[in-house]
Amino acid sequence: MQHNSFGDSQCPIARSLERVGECWNILILREAFLGAQRFDEFHKKLGIAPNMLSRRLRAMVEHGLLEKRPYSTRPVRHEYLLTQAGRDFRPVLWALMAWGNRYFAPEGPAVHIVNSATGVPADPLLIDRASGQPLAFPAFRVVAGPAADSHTLAVHPVWPATTPAPAPVPGTEPQPADTDADPRVPALEGCPHDQPDL
Amino acid sequence: MQHNSFGDSQCPIARSLERVGECWNILILREAFLGAQRFDEFHKKLGIAPNMLSRRLRAMVEHGLLEKRPYSTRPVRHEYLLTQAGRDFRPVLWALMAWGNRYFAPEGPAVHIVNSATGVPADPLLIDRASGQPLAFPAFRVVAGPAADSHTLAVHPVWPATTPAPAPVPGTEPQPADTDADPRVPALEGCPHDQPDL
Structure with missing residues (x-):
């Protein structure tokens, strides 16, 4: 990565990118919101190389976006749960989703945000x-x-x-x-x- | 880049990341919002290698986020202006900024969004x-x-x-x-x- 110094910048955007800027990191957060918790789940859903996934999960734990917790002691196995900081990334993800649907979904939305009670598509603002x-x-x-x-x-x-x-x-x-x-x-x-x- | 196929995904987040997912691309958009228009301005402000900047600007023009327009004919020089799709990325950038300030600015915000008329910091929702x-x-x-x-x-x-x-x-x-x-x-x-x- 050529941007290791982003985190040193005072810019909150640069600091955020240091934590989640890589595509994979944002997609890992997306999968976490979709319910993935275990290494194998992330691996299967994202098709990401194990060593790369391992490195990224570790970094996201260090950055406080995911919490690593054991779910099995024999053998030792961990799951990765969204922290409050990780969960609070949701508005960014939803804003990104709305932008993607607006400009890059000419066939209509394949995935969108709806009101849970009514099913009416949301119009994020x-x-x-x-x-x-x-x-x-x-x-x-x-x-x-x-x-x-x-x-x-x-x-x-x-x-x-x-x-x-x-x-x-x-x-x-x-x-x-x-x-x-x-x-x-x-x-x-x-x-x-x-x-x-x- | 290991994620060339993201754009083929139906997921609007993946499609957006294909367009802006790399750190540099989001920072290029940031500089465009801050007023940068010319190659040299982006180069100077981001410290990005010319060939990398050139490649990224070209991709962002292809993706419809920037418009390339000549501002000089002798010699031929171009400037890069935000398109409507590029400008509409601003809420994502601002949501990202708010998240960064919330979690990665323990010393307080160095950069933040304020009401232009009152100077009161905004609380994005x-x-x-x-x-x-x-x-x-x-x-x-x-x-x-x-x-x-x-x-x-x-x-x-x-x-x-x-x-x-x-x-x-x-x-x-x-x-x-x-x-x-x-x-x-x-x-x-x-x-x-x-x-x-x-």
């Missing part, structure tokens, strides 16, 4: 829990936080930004169905003081 | 747009969709499930702050008819 607002740019933006070091401060703006958030043009406010605004809004290209946003 | 309910298991679950083939049907339950969703135990309903239920609820371990859920 990321919101801010406190305000209830859709979590979309430019109403929300990424800025340096209280623990930012000089490197992070060189890359990310602090709040309040040097220029205010671009005011919506009347009649063009994003609708609830549009969870995102074009990051290439004129302000980004036209005004060098306007800071781009993650 | 995935909900179902139609019903407004938090998108959490077991209120929602992953089932086979209309395009499921026999392989998918062998792995994922269809709705209605063979057994109803486990009823919440009085007094243990998940609070709004708990966006997830323990997938290792007794029903999963105690009742072989209960299907695990992604």
Whole structure:
């Protein structure tokens, strides 16, 4: 792996990727959510080489995403259970699923999220829990936080930004169905003081 | 890459990973959201080898996540702009950021999402747009969709499930702050008819 130093970065995305960024790791989490617990289950479902699976499970235990517990003492056998951190990856996985269904399932969804009681397909939307607002740019933006070091401060703006958030043009406010605004809004290209946003 | 066949899978997560699963690809998207457009910008910000960057940018253009556009004709130079599919990856990236800050930033967030107008840090929550309910298991679950083939049907339950969703135990309903239920609820371990859920 060429990105061993990701975990040293202050960026929470880079740190997360260090833990789950490899395809296999995310698919291992997917299988764990689907009920896999034992080495052989992961091996059978993913078709991953045993030594690779072993290495990845070990790393995910070290990173606190899985907990290794014995389920048999003679012979000694372990199972891998999702920790709270592992379970809390579910929204990321579901957001990824929704994105995949939106763009890479032209034949319709083969797998999707439904309301357990009604069977109605869910339409995932990321919101801010406190305000209830859709979590979309430019109403929300990424800025340096209280623990930012000089490197992070060189890359990310602090709040309040040097220029205010671009005011919506009347009649063009994003609708609830549009969870995102074009990051290439004129302000980004036209005004060098306007800071781009993650 | 050992996972060239992911894109053939019906699983929307596997298909998405085929497009963005490698760490570098997600970090390239991150830089694009931060404003990078030109090869040299991505190169400088990510410290990625030119040939590797070139290959990844090309793949992301092929997958429809970036659009390659000339910005200079003499010499010919291109810039890479997020497409709608690329921009719609933002909720995944933000969900990943929130998860990273929650578990891998013991010193506090170095980078976080704030309300652009107030500066108040956001608390990302995935909900179902139609019903407004938090998108959490077991209120929602992953089932086979209309395009499921026999392989998918062998792995994922269809709705209605063979057994109803486990009823919440009085007094243990998940609070709004708990966006997830323990997938290792007794029903999963105690009742072989209960299907695990992604």
